[in-house]
Amino acid sequence: MSSNPLLVRTHPPVSRRGGNPWLLPKTLIPAAFVLLLIVTVIAPQWFTPLKPDDMDMDAVLSAPTLRHLFGTDSLGRDVFSRVIYGSALSLSIGLGATLIACVGGMALGLLSALAPRALRRVLVRLLDILLAFPELLLALLVIAVLGRGPTNTLIAVGLAGIASYARLLRSQVLQVKLSGYVEHSVALGESPLRIIFRHILPNTLRPLLILATLGIGQSVLTASSLSFLGLGVVPPTAEWGALLADGRDYLDVAPWISLLPATVVALSVIALTLLGRRLQTILAKGA
Amino acid sequence: MTLNSHAPSALLVVEDLQVDFLQPQGTVAAVKNISFQVNPGEIVALVGESGSGKSVTARTLVGLAGESARVTARSLSLTCHDGTRKDLLKQEAADWQKLRGREIGFVLQDALVSLDPLRTIGREVAEPMLIHKRHPRGEIPSRVEALLHQVGIPDPQNRMQQYPHELSGGLRQRALIASALAAGPQLLIADEPTTALDVTVQQRILDIFRQLAQAGHGVLLITHDLAVVAQVADRIVVMQQGEGVESGPAAQVLASPAHPYTRRLLAAIPGADTRGRWLAGESPLPDVPLTAQENDNQRRRNPFVSALDVRNVSVDFSLPNGVKHNAVNHVSLQLAWGETLGLVGESGSGKTTLGKVVLALQKAQHGEVWLAGNPWSRLREAERRPVRGRIQTITQDPLGSFDPQYTVEQIIQQPLKLRGKLSSSALRARTLELVNLVGLNVDLLKRRPQALSGGQRQRVSIAQALASNPEILVCDEPVSALDVTTQAQVLDLLIALQRKLGLAMLFISHDLGVVQHMSHRIAVMKAGQIVETGSTEEILGSPKHPYTQTLLASVIAA
Amino acid sequence: MLWTGIQRLFTILAVLWGAATLTFVALKLIPGDPVSILSGGANVVDDAFRAQLTHEFGLDQPLWLQYLHYLGHALIGNFGQSYQYREPVIAVIFSALKQTLVLAVGALVLALALAVLNALATAGRWRYLRTFFTGLELCLLSTPVYWLGIILLSLFSFKMHWFPVMGNEGWQSLVLPIITLSLPLAAILSQILRDGLEEALSQPFALTVRTRGAGETRLRLRHGLRHATLAASTLTGTMLANVLSGSILTETVFGRAGIGKITLQAIASRDMPLVLGIVMLSALLFVIINLVVDAAYLLIDPRLRKRSS
Helix, strand or coil, X not given: CCCCHHHCCCCCCCCCCCCCHHHCHHHHXXXXXXXXXXXXXXXXXXXXXXXXXXXXXXXXXXXXXXXXXXXXXXXXXXXXXXXXXXXXXXXXXXXXXXXXXXXXXXXXXXXHHHCCHHHHHHHHHHHHHHHCCCHHHHHHHHHHHHCCCHHHHXXXXXXXXXXXXXXXXXXXXXXXXXXXXXXXXXXXXXXXXXXXXXXXXXXXXXXXXXXXXXXXXXXXXXXXXXXXXXXXXXXXXXXXXHHHHHHHCCCCCCCHHHXXXXXXXHHHHHXXXXXXXXXXXXXXXXX | CCCCCXXXXXXXXXXXXXXXXXXXXXXXXXXXXXXXXXXXXXXXXEECCCCCCXXXXXXXXXXXXXXCEEEECCXXXXXXXXXXXEEXXXXXHHHHHHHXXXXXXEECCCHXXXXXXXXXXXXXHHHHHHHCCCCCHHHHHHHXXXXXXXXXXXXXHHHCCCCHHHCCHHHHHHHHHHHHHCCCCCEEEEECCCCCCCHHHHHHHHHHHHHHHHCCCEEEEEECXXXXXXXXXXXXEEEECCEEEEXXXXXXXXXXXXXXXXXXXXHCCCCHHHXXXXXCCCCCCCCCCCCCCCCHHHCCCCCCCCCEEEEEEEEEEECCCCCEEEEEEEEEEEECCCCEEEEECCCCCCHHHHHHHHCCCCCCCEEEEEECCEECCCCCHHHHHXXXXXXXXXXXXXXXXCCCCCCHHHHHHCCHHHCCCCCHHHHHHHHHHHHHHCCCCHXXXXXXXXXXXXXXXXXXXXXXXXCCCCCEEEEECCCCCCCHHHHHHHHHHHHHHHHXXXXXXXXXXXXXXXXXXXXXXXEEEECCEEEEEEEHHHHHHCCCCHHHHHHHHCCCCC | CHHHHHHHHHHXXXXXXXXXXXXXXXXXXXXXXXXXXXCCCCCCCCHHHHHHHHHHCCCCCCXXXXXXXXXXXXXXXXXXXXXXXXXXXXXXXXXXXXXXXXXXXXXXHHXXXXXXXXXXXXXXXXXXXXXXXXXXXXXXXXXXXXXXXXXXXXXXXXXXXXXXXXXXXXXXXXXXXXXXXXXXXXXXXXXXXXXXXXXXXXXXXHHHHHHCCCCHHHHHHHHHHHHHHHHHHCCHHHHXXXXXXXXXXXXXXXXXXXHHHHHHHHHHCCCHHHHHHHHHHHHHHHHHHHHHHHHHHHXXXXXXXXXXX
């Protein structure tokens, strides 16, 4: 099992209602939010006229107003702008890390399921060992080696996530490999390569990709946790976790500095997760 | 609670029962109109195919039809131990809990999943006693032991401590029956109680029901298997699509059925006496004649060489705990061109494994298989692959052999795409040809097999198998999961295809009746060995091996 | 039985060996001056001192020998000295572990209780209640653990002054951290328990139990719960991992002493011996927990035991 709680449930919930599933509110709302997030990443300047690093020394630690929707922090910076620009960083780290984890996981997973026996045994043991560590700890280890900063955070979270995807892919591939239709394809006269590319890969990759959409949310969380701990993206760069760390010292006087960005993080991850789960359900029914 | 003009001793009275299910898409009428009665000491069989509503009826009688069920009836009443008549339409949840187990016992099929696998047999059997507080706690173990003894489980004291998976299929089912009887109900409802069991074991389970009836219980037996019915039922009620179409004493209904559906049902049962006629009434392929005459002019190949030659094949498996299991033990047989060899045996006899060896999907530790006079099993896979088109297979669960993403069209075209580039019009033409050959509707091409019925799926499977123009077809339990009438259609199709295309068939099945109907020659398999081979007439007329004789005894000519 | 025991032992050793190797490799990969790394970042200029340190850390020996030494030391629990604390790493870890254990165990117990209650109450019935709880669980899983902590802190500590803001004194300082840590754990557990319970309730044997006249409560408690527990025990790896990482975050939010605090400081100040010791610790913990779970599995599911007949 992976230590990634959002990837734990590999069986999609069964839905009973009628109607076009793509148009239901429970698909559209998270999809709209995610779309909003994507726009934020591409064009942050549409959402706020202020820059994240602009300091306004007259309005230090001020509560939310119309001008500063989320208030300001100890250096007079507009928290809202920092959140908007920070989303670009956080989401790209999340996406990049998931990509690394997915690709690495695919390679490791495929090998550990299809390779000759001796290599397989070794790889499965390796996976077991990697899975012994919580993702956060693995990421911390990589940071310890590489140092802090956004790129390193991306790499760290990515590498830490490989084991989970590898394990998932491996069990999928094994399931398919032992299934009736693979044996039947042999009986029909299909070559091994053809079977891998036409049957095994398509039937295993699809669930993996859907799970990856869930995984993006988790990667964002892990990355922001690292930043919160001071070991990911460091100030003054705007990143969600870093923002929360900034605000922790001012909780009693200016809670909005932490609370409001944290709410944005939570909503984003929820939206991503919901979307991922909806995809799971919709594509499972069609399959 | 009405007392009507039925015999005062009737245990269960059902009159004009109707069960509807309220779904978001609309109301589904699962049971439209059924009436029958169960008296103490008699076995009433409720017979029907899938979709007939028989299981829904059974569950309605214990109030477990489901939340969306709406039950109406002119009368639905049960006579209880204290002599009162309970109106089953008016029972609330708490009332049902008192009735279930105490007044009505329920037996499901396949005790492996119908008993809690994490609890011992003893605790499962004791549960109804505890729920209904029938006996003081101290007495319960001895009562459980007595019950297990009553249903014929040897060494009950030790068996009580065991778990369901540790018992054989037959013993498990007996334990399940024991747990249904534990709180002393007089009415017993059994829903397909023998379906998951081997034929020889089925006999003994049916004996238990007979004994129970003789002891004064009333038994309602739900089944699709007319062989079962013929053995134990006193009365039969036939259901078709939610309606009761015929009822009467068993002997009468079986000998001279009144309703056309019953007649069709009885006519569709394959056996030794149905050889040479179409089970479903007419030929599925118009150009194949209705006569029993064989078409010998298909034998264009070398008659001195067998289609398949299995030489002294043995297969061993090593089980997870290290023990070696000998699945196939020095088996030899030959399949001639254009003939059907029936391979019959119970579960665990090794017949499926042998089938896989013939298809070169399973390695044999000893022995060889030759195909059309050439080596087959000893070839390397790369040499064998181009020749695989000559021998194809259909199985019991076609869905399991299809890629879950493929549509019917893609499935049928799977073999066609292997033989070099076909132009899309040639591809289309050949697909249509195959679809017509197996009697599938062309509209189904774009659908997924998951949306098709069992019979349609099997036709898709056959179409796919025929796509590469095979000369040999290995059929592994192809009709075991189908209803009797659907089964009849598929069997007719296979025979018609054999006559038209000159196929040689290895037909593997546990059902001797089906095998007798389909085969020219039969091989009987037990515990990995072939105990007897011969033409169908020989096996029927003068079976030599005791096992063959036992098998024959359990097949009833309807 | 003996053979599986040997296989188990082998797996444990393999995991531990793998963890040790992993950390050794990580150590060697760190860019920079190895002497400086092992002595906590100090810039050692004096040659004589450098030679002394090099010899002390074994850096003058061939790589494979260093590896063996490292393994050997790890075997007996000697990870060297923490540079920050100037104490054996083992000692530092153990004293911090005590603090964290209280937090972790408390949170796990609370999570378990919440999850069982939730699953029993909502499995298979009352559509709206179930949807509500499922949604709540999703929220809990998607929010950063530290956010929960921050919310609880600002609400109960700063605004209402019910609980202390920071520190380790007394049981009051434990309440908020335990709640914070337990909620995401409870969310995962609930989901799996409920899924397992519903799966069990839809099996044929559940129908059999109902036909005996059993009520829903009996069905759930005496039959369903066992099956659900089986499903949940595959989760222990995830649970442990989440407890560990959650502890780190929670301790940071609430300013508590414990493994979390020393891990962060160790990484921030590049106190490598300490970092490596912590990594090995979590591997060891994982292995032990897994053993316990496997044994429990055998207890619950009789199908896994050897056939006695």
